[in-house]
Amino acid sequence: MWDVLEDFYDSVPRPGSRVEEHGELVLFVQAGDGYPYYARPRFPGGRPTVADVLKMRARQRELGVPEALEWVHETTPDLLDAAVAAGLEVLQAPLMVLDPDRLPEPHPHVRVLDSRPVEVSVVAQLAFSSPGTAAGDVGVAERDAALVGATPMSTKHRHAMADLPGEGVLAVGTAQRAGDVVEIAGIGTLPAARRRGLGGAVTAELARDALRRGAKLVFLSAGSLDIARVYERVGFRRVGTACIASPVVGV
Numbered sequence: 001m002w003d004v005l006e007d008f009y010d011s012v013p014r015p016g017s018r019v020e021e022h023g024e025l026v027l028f029v030q031a032g033d034g035y036p037y038y039a040r041p042r043f044p045g046g047r048p049t050v051a052d053v054l055k056m057r058a059r060q061r062e063l064g065v066p067e068a069l070e071w072v073h074e075t076t077p078d079l080l081d082a083a084v085a086a087g088l089e090v091l092q093a094p095l096m097v098l099d100p101d102r103l104p105e106p107h108p109h110v111r112v113l114d115s116r117p118v119e120v121s122v123v124a125q126l127a128f129s130s131p132g133t134a135a136g137d138v139g140v141a142e143r144d145a146a147l148v149g150a151t152p153m154s155t156k157h158r159h160a161m162a163d164l165p166g167e168g169v170l171a172v173g174t175a176q177r178a179g180d181v182v183e184i185a186g187i188g189t190l191p192a193a194r195r196r197g198l199g200g201a202v203t204a205e206l207a208r209d210a211l212r213r214g215a216k217l218v219f220l221s222a223g224s225l226d227i228a229r230v231y232e233r234v235g236f237r238r239v240g241t242a243c244i245a246s247p248v249v250g251v
Helices: 002-011 050-063 079-085 118-128 140-147 198-212 225-232
Strands: 017-022 025-030 039-041 069-072 088-098 110-113 158-164 168-178 181-189 217-221 236-247
Touching: 002 069, 002 168, 002 181, 002 217, 017 050, 025 050, 050 079, 069 079, 079 088, 079 236, 088 225, 110 198, 118 140, 118 158, 118 168, 118 181, 140 168, 158 198, 168 198, 181 198, 198 217, 198 225, 217 236, 225 236
Parallel strands: 039 069, 181 217
Antiparallel strands: 017 025, 025 039, 069 236, 088 217, 088 236, 110 158, 158 168, 168 181
16 A cells, blocks of 8 residues: 555656656656645655755755655655754644545535636635634635635646535535545635534545546545544544644744
């Protein structure tokens, strides 16, 4: 499984980026409009050092791109200490894979699209401005205000929305594919609509859609243990740790 995941992480950014190799690290530089990518260990077999990480950070600053570094702890365990020693803060996110037999029944108001309606971007932005699972005040009114003047983005991914009668789109998510592997990401629920199972329902529907379209492995990374419990309820189990490193705030 680890080789499959490593191949996925290495393959996904390549079509939309310029690739630079710096020692034991590879930097994916955004080509044109799109996602600002990250650096990660060379595949296969990279063993980056503190010096490698410091050089990569300098190159990212030179290019004006995020000082972002991502990897799987189980395949590159020494990088955690190297990244911290190089001045980075590391989020250790539960890495989870789907057990298809544990998927719940479909939610009647969740649908999957191969386009990216503007609601997907707006709801995701509002959701991630208040991270976590706790309910909050931001809801339908803020969503509708943000939709004014917003424009849809092009995409090559699949997207899901929980679109409830009388309330509109309350939760969203995205799935990206490389070969037979699908990663689910960007699951977000408007804070005022949390604790209703919508994030889990969106996740489950994206997973179900991936299986229908022939995926052999469906996985995701949870931002916290609390979020991981949401995914456990819809059929995912933890298998490892995805590390996401960025500069320490204020440094």
